[in-house]
Amino acid sequence: MPASDLTLLIETALQAGELARGFVGGALDVQDKPDGAGPVTAADLAVNDMFEDVLRTARPDYGWLSEESTDSADRLTAKRVFVIDPIDGTRSFIEGGKTWSHSMAVVEDGIPVAAVVYLPMLNKVYSASLGNGARINSSPMSVGHQQSPDNANVLATKPSVDPRFWPRGVPGMTRYHRPSLAYRLSLVAEGRFDAMFTFRPSWEWDIAAGALILSEAGARVTDRRGAALKFNNKIPQTDGVLGANPVLHAAFLDKLG
Template identity: 65%
Template sequence: MPANDLALLIDAARQAGEIARSFVGGPLEVQFKAADDSPVTKADLAVNRHLSQVLRDARPHYAWFSEETPDDTARLAAKRVFIIDPIDGTRSFIEGEKTWAHALAVVENGRTTAAVIYLPMLDKLYSARLSGGAFLNERRIATGKVKTPEAAQVLATRASLKPEWWPGGAPVLRRSYRPSLAYRQSLVAEGRYDAMFTFRPTWEWDIAAGALILSEAGAKITDRHGAPLRFNAPAPQADGLVAANPRLHAALLDRLP
């Protein structure tokens, strides 16, 4: 990985934040995607255009995979690829909330090597590079040390606690929620929450940045079966996600089918 990939992502994320904030309070021209009825605004598209230009101009030999760009399978032959969610938490953005994020990652041979998750309305910038630690606004962060689900504060949807996911019964835990999946991962990396999980198919652009930030903060992150995550896949979705410190991660997996 080029040593300055992380610096490039940090600068690009801050520029994205300026662009997105310029749309706050104005008309957003919300549309809904035919594939899944998820919303997209002119802010999502403007951020995507800017990131595409800035990042691809800086690294023309890197491939590109973004939520707001039609997939080009030429990325599969590339050694390195940008994996981008221009605005993660678009519904929150539309509703005027503050917990939406830009998620930017560089992936090399299936592994994230540089990552940034930036929440411009909160001025929280999470960053990591492979083997370089994880940081929040330049302060090193680490996951918590809770060992059992019953003692854990967890970020998850209510649907993730339905009985079909927990053959022996769902653990009794303290559950919270944030709409942005990238932010949920970051909060676990920061140690403010002990674990996060989702059991739905999960797009790579939602998790590629957070996966590195989590692992560099000391967490274990896998799909819902415990398999390691690999990115830039032909079918670019993980089969759910479980992230926590290694002891708590193992305890959660033991209860899943």
């Protein structure tokens, strides 16, 4: 019997972790992608090739969207689509950090239905399937209960607290940062932080997996204006991301005007 999509993602993520760790401390052949899209390494490309081989062989009828693959309009007519970031947090990977991840989701009719965010250097496997809750290393997890933006510990980049985004005043929150968007979403799902947000256009491969994991942990996850996230768009971006427990999410939206 074929493995479930979630089992397939978990098994493939673990395999990717072994492959990526093999590049740590070695030659990475770092190159800059066109149009300021950031760096890419030999590890990104090797993991992407492995993902394509394993996942597309297992599910040949699924569409494919990956940061490191040439995009094809064929995915737009597929009922289910893999949305993949081989290494989210490539700069952290290059610098020898540990907070990079493999971000993997299956999206059905625009909605993530299975997701894994795996951090090989920290031995963290975040996972979720639609309607079945979220887990870290097989243990259930849920979001925190903070209700006040002024007392919240948030994961966000420095530009996100610029007053121009906050017409009703920047909340007195405490800001932290992690380089991987997928990891930020997962940390809020774990309850270690109260909220995460970014107001820049966000690539689907960075957030599809984490969005499901955070939602299944009990959060509300939307774009920066409160609209539902939809994936497998022709231009694979969303209008930012805001994720927190429902009460705190509403309070942040109110502050954003």
